[in-house]
Amino acid sequence: MRLHRLEITAFGPFGSRQCVDFDALSAAGLFLLHGPTGAGKTSVLDAVCYALYGSVPGARQSGQGATLRSDHADAATRTEVTLDLTVAGRRLEITRQPPWERPKRRGKGTTMDKAQTWLREYDATAGAWKDLSRSHQEIGEEITQLLGMSREQFCQVVLLPQGDFARFLRADAEARGKLLGRLFDTRRFAEVERRLAERRRATEAQVREGDAALLADAHRMQQAAG
Template sequence: MRLHRLTVTAFGPFADTQVIDFDALSSAGIFLLRGQTGAGKTSVLDAVCFALYGGVPGARQKPGLALRSDHAAPGTLTEVTLDLTVAGRRLEVTRSPAQQRPKKGRAGFTTVKAASALRQHDATSGEWRALSRTHQEIGKEITELLGMSREQFCQVVLLPQGDFAQFLQADAEHRARLLGRLFDTRRFAAVEDRLAELRRGAEQQVRAGDERLHAVAQRIAQAAGPDGAPPLPEGQPGDPDLAPGVLAWAAVARSVAGERHDIAASALAEAGHRERGARAEREAQREVARLQARFEETRRRADTLEESRAGRDEAQALLDADRRAERVQDAAGSREGAEREHEQAAAAHARARSALPAGLAEAGAEQLAAAERTARQELGALEAAGRAEARAAEIDGERTELERQLRADEEAVRDAASWLGAWDGLRGRLQAGIDEAQQAATRAEALAGRLEPAVRRRDAARERDAAEREEAAALAG
């Protein structure tokens, strides 16, 4: 941000319009505002802050403290105009606070509302272009361009008047409070309080974790027994050495437990090996006993079979004889069935021969086949003749219907010829009727034209007669 020109009117100690050309002052690179107390050094900075943010720093912004100069003429209005360049833009901000001015032409004062205006210089045309005239828009624009609020601007850019002298003479505690008030370190105090709160919470979590860790270690020691782990380390929850000591103790206890586990696992494996050997030996003994029992059973069955060999041979001979007898019996039964079927076929053949004509009763197979073909041909010819006869009957019916339609058509033709013969006379009569109707319509139109005047004359005559009667009655009276 670079200030170019500041114009103040009736502001602070300045009763009239004062112009400060910062470009001329800063030509040497740096300048100093110097003057006696009350000369207006702080008012210049207040005017800059008022032009930018519509307010002044510190306690001078409190209600009841007016920005208007007490030495200004009643008709002179308080106004501050600041010409500056910020973010590469040449701007002009004009502000005036709420104030009293004399009423025009009357006694008393009236209140003038606070006003603001923002313009931007157009380098191309060399003219000022209005941007906004509302306090909110101008304040938002300036805050975005500077990147600071009014409070931040007053703390960082402007040096609070009189506060540093008080700071140099104060004690350490008072300096801390003063620095906190000057630079608004409340957020840092809040951060410190928050960190302290987090530290206390972390300590509580650590203490709770140590308690859980110590309880777990005690359960481990109880489970390991007096010879399974070394003594637990001494300490209270929250001690910095408790957790590392317990973890080291747990590592030793784990190592001891691992060794004991390995020994137990080895012993278990050896016991398992011996158990598997005993099981295998027992199974082998059981198999030998089973085979011996099976051998004894087989030998007993062999002895029994040997004793019954003679009876078995005799039964086998009887069985073979019985099977041969069954085969002979089956052949005899088949022969009897064939004879019965032959007799039935011969009877059927005789019946079929008896149904044939006399000339074919003794004919052979070839003659019978030829006779069958001839009969089939004759049957086909008879069926064709039947179909032809049916078609002939249908044709006769169609011919009869056509003859009937022909007679009807001839009768219609005769009726039409008769009607056409009488048409000329009928047409003449109809034309004569039409002519008479047209003549009657013409006469009706003529009569209608004469009727209306006659009606008017009749009405006039009636009115005349009525008037004469009234006149006669009046004379008679």
């Protein structure tokens, strides 16, 4: 997976639209997100996770994302996150908007707009983006399948937020093995291990049969010798 661009509007501490150009940042190799407490470092990672899975790590997620809205945003500005990325050889763009309690266009009071999600794919031949889906479920299943990780696994292994990596290290061997197996696609090694185990069992059976035959021959020779 490679991130290209992240656009954040009215999300976390970001009241207005902010754009993170990951291609420009990674042009020189590694880059570092740094800043004082409250500057929004974790919120940038939360925005990536929210774009991919429609939720953020741990206790920061509640109310279907409604609590992700920035307290600094204008009342008429809707919370939105857009992530442009390449995964499994496909250039995709995911846009998510959590539920939004906005001022009514007529009269006083507020009304609630439902959450919205869009998935687009870049068609290199046509040189344009094409719409794929606006279904939360379809998009969630597609992204999970392409990444090969659930949100919980993504947060444990990729984001590693605020000490959660320690939780991964403390997980039992079976849980870590399953996760690492999916991450690094170790199925081919498991298949080799299975075939070697089958050959070992077959060879052991042949050895036992040979031993039994030798013992039988020795017994017959002993009887013949009187």
